[in-house]
Amino acid sequence: MRYLARSADGTPLLGDDEGFVPLAAAGPSLETIQDALKQAPDGLPAPGDARAQRIPADEISFGLPLSPVKKLWGIGLNYADHAADLDEVRPEEPASFVKPPSTATGPGGPIRLPDEEVTNRVTAEAELGVVMGQTFSHVEEDEFDDVVAGFVPIIDMTSEDILEKNPRFLTRAKSFDTFLVAGPWIAIPDSPAAFLDDVSVQTVVNDEIVAENTLEGMLFKPPELVAFHSQVMTFEPGDVISTGTPGAGVIKPGDAVKAVVKPVGVLESDVK
Template identity: 85%
Template sequence: MRYLARSADGTVLLGDDEGFVPLAAADSSLQTMGDALRRAPEGLPAPGDARAARIPAEDITFGLPLAPVKKLWGIGLNYADHAADLHEVRPEEPASFVKPPSTATGPGGPIRLPDPEITNRVTAEAELGVVMGRTFSYVDEDEFDDVVAGFVPIIDMTAEDVLEKNPRFLTRAKSFDTFLVAGPWIAVPDSPTEFLDSVAVRTVVNDEVIAENTLEGMLFEPPELVSFHSQVMTFEPGDVISTGTPGAGVIEPGDSVRAEVDPVGVLESEVR
């Protein structure tokens, strides 16, 4: 498996389990994250063949890998157990919403909570993000491997008290600055569809596992989500569908939140 990342200074990186190299050192025709995402469905070069030595992941300060941020789709109530916990009716179609690019921040965040007079109950939710690698629309589920670049851990936030006032306030409840953390990298497997069989997602707050599940617990799995939303809009490289959470935890200033998305990676952020 390959990994695509961006360092804190903006350098685009290509990696594997042994470390990372500058993307251009592996292939001079790949200069941007967009170049790499478009190449990903075909296969990325090997970091070991690059004209640079690998740098271990622990020696890198990672930035937001999605920059520049494009379309961010979220999926609500996509795990049956989570919908039951909230006493919500299971949707017959994906319950989706869009978050603005200004919500996105990189590993470590921090997640900045709004003024308590606006919202005093914010929850954090670990999710698997699907990153697109092609410009496409109207694709079938069996074309998933042809259009997807890879997967990224995501921490999504919701101002629950805002949402409880009226379900039509969902966009506002999801759209505060820093209400989506992504990273530290995009995992690029050889076969995205087969890779999904091994994925598990855990929401962790202050080292306490709040909720966990595998994708078998989803109502709508990623290939269906991509196909469904491609009937609505044209996707472009770097667009993301965050596929829903197995469960959310209330967060307060000083807390630490983790999205553990096996085997994609672990994403952590502080709360302020």
């Protein structure tokens, strides 16, 4: 499996399990992560063929892998167990919403909580993000491999006290700055659809596993989500659908949050 990422200073990177090289050193025609996503997976160069020495992942400070951020779709109540925990009716269609690009931040965050006078109960939710690789609309589920480039760990945030006032406040409850952390990289498997069989998601707060599940627990699997939302709008390389959480944990300043998305990667962020 290969990985696309950006360093904290914005340098696009290409990697594998042995480490990362500058994207331009592996593919001189690839200037941005979006350029590379259009060629994933078959058209991506091999990091080992680059004229640069691999740097191990643990020696790199990673930034937000996508810049500029474009469309960010979120999916609510997509795990049956989580919907039951919230005493919510299982939706018959995906319960989706859009988050503005200003919510997005990279590994480490920090997640900056609003003043308590604005909201005093914010939750963090680990999720699997699906990253688009092509410009497309009106696709079918069996075209998933043709249009999706890879996957990214995500920590999504919700202001639950605002949302409880009125479900129509969902956009505001989801849209505070830093309310979506993504990274540290985009995993690029050979077959995105087959890769989904092995994925599990854990929400971890202060080293305690708050919730975990496999994609078998989803009401709407990623191929269905991509096909469904492609009937609404045109997707472009780098657009993301965050596919919902197995469960959320309340966060406070000083906490540490992880999205453990196996085998994609582990995303961590502090809370301030």
